Amino acid sequence: xxxxxxxxxxxxxxxxxxxxxxxxxxxxxxxxxxxxxxxxxxxxxxxxxxxxxxxxxxxxxxxxxxxxxxxxxxxxxxxxxxxxxxxxxxxxxxxxxxxxxxxxxxxxxxxxxxxxxxxxxxxxxxxxxxxxxxxxxxxxxxxxxxxxxxxxxxxxxxxxxxxxxxxxxxxxxxxxxxxxxxxxxxxxxxxxxxxxxxxxxxxxxxxxxxxxxxxxxxxxxxxxxxxxxxxxxxxxxxxxxxxxxxxxxxxxxxxxxxxxxxxxxxxxxxxxxxxxxxxxxxxxxxxxxxxxxxxxxxxxxxxxxxxxxxxxxxxxxxxxxx
Numbered sequence: 001x002x003x004x005x006x007x008x009x010x011x012x013x014x015x016x017x018x019x020x021x022x023x024x025x026x027x028x029x030x031x032x033x034x035x036x037x038x039x040x041x042x043x044x045x046x047x048x049x050x051x052x053x054x055x056x057x058x059x060x061x062x063x064x065x066x067x068x069x070x071x072x073x074x075x076x077x078x079x080x081x082x083x084x085x086x087x088x089x090x091x092x093x094x095x096x097x098x099x100x101x102x103x104x105x106x107x108x109x110x111x112x113x114x115x116x117x118x119x120x121x122x123x124x125x126x127x128x129x130x131x132x133x134x135x136x137x138x139x140x141x142x143x144x145x146x147x148x149x150x151x152x153x154x155x156x157x158x159x160x161x162x163x164x165x166x167x168x169x170x171x172x173x174x175x176x177x178x179x180x181x182x183x184x185x186x187x188x189x190x191x192x193x194x195x196x197x198x199x200x201x202x203x204x205x206x207x208x209x210x211x212x213x214x215x216x217x218x219x220x221x222x223x224x225x226x227x228x229x230x231x232x233x234x235x236x237x238x239x240x241x242x243x244x245x246x247x248x249x250x251x252x253x254x255x256x257x258x259x260x261x262x263x264x265x266x267x268x269x270x271x272x273x274x275x276x277x278x279x280x281x282x283x284x285x286x287x288x289x290x291x292x293x294x295x296x297x298x299x300x301x302x303x304x305x306x307x308x309x310x311x312x313x314x315x316x317x318x319x320x321x322x
Contacts, residue, residue: 013092013210015056018063020081030128033080042075043137045231051106053086053098056216057206073233083183084123107183113257139201140225142218146305149272151217160200167228170245177253180312217251250321257313261287270303
């Protein structure tokens with residue numbers, strides 16, 4: 001199990017992890033993955049949860065949709081719980097400890113790792129899920145964050161991801177990003193990051209891991225994703241929908257800050273989306289080196305408390321569209 005922290009969280013656990021045991025059998029050949037096929041043609045749309053075992057909001061949404069018997073109006077809809085071993089180890093008294101079992105499931109999605117000989121709990125699960133991912137046209141991967149930061153949708157580096165995020169319409173901030181130095185996320189897998197391939201993916205960060213509001217963000221984003229993809233018709237989900245979303249802003253990640261020494265520390269307890277007005281402002285120290293903002297109005301995106309060498313400490317970005 002992850003030993004990223006052995007202390008109790010500073011944030012209260014307001015969500016209760018749903019029992020997903022009823023979904024173990026699946027109907028896809030992959031445990032905990034369910035696929036439903038409509039009579040009308042359309043894309044294969046997938047929504048995934050618990051890529052990290054202590055991120056509960058996605059599990060709550062999939063549990064709700066499965067219990068309600070939601071079915072696609074066209075195409076194929078797959079709902080799946082990913083890192084189940086980590087999720088089943090979740091303990092609300094020590095909620096940081098079940099992010100993963102052996103390694104981060106969301107840094108494994110490149111062909112050399114998936115096709116290699118190395119083994120772990122997460123690699124075994126990713127390899128089992130990969131054949132399903134290979135059939136997907138449009139993916140939404142539901143996540144949450146360490147800190148109480150405003151919700152974000154991560155659209156990747158291709159225009160098709162940004163276009164999909166705009167069709168979904170929420171959350172209000174879209175982040176255009178190229179991923180992490182430590183490894184590829186599931187939303188970055190293969191064809192999703194090929195600008196010449198129409199298949200696209202989004203990753204939504206719904207707020208702090210265990211705050212009650214993250215479930216509402218996850219549900220709203222999922223429903224609007226299903227509508228935007230044409231998978232469902234509005235009457236099927238209208239009773240769950242919130243108000244129509246307002247305008248979005250687009251933040252372009254220009255560079256990640258990757259931890260290089262065992263002595264990395266931020267100068268303030270940043271939680272994310274802070275705008276630093278002046279270029280050259282020191283935001284952290286990495287050993288003897290100062291980490292500074294490269295331009296005015298630099299936005300800090302998802303600063304991490306997991307500051308291990310080779311991991312992303314924070315990503316730096318700026319608004320490129322209103």
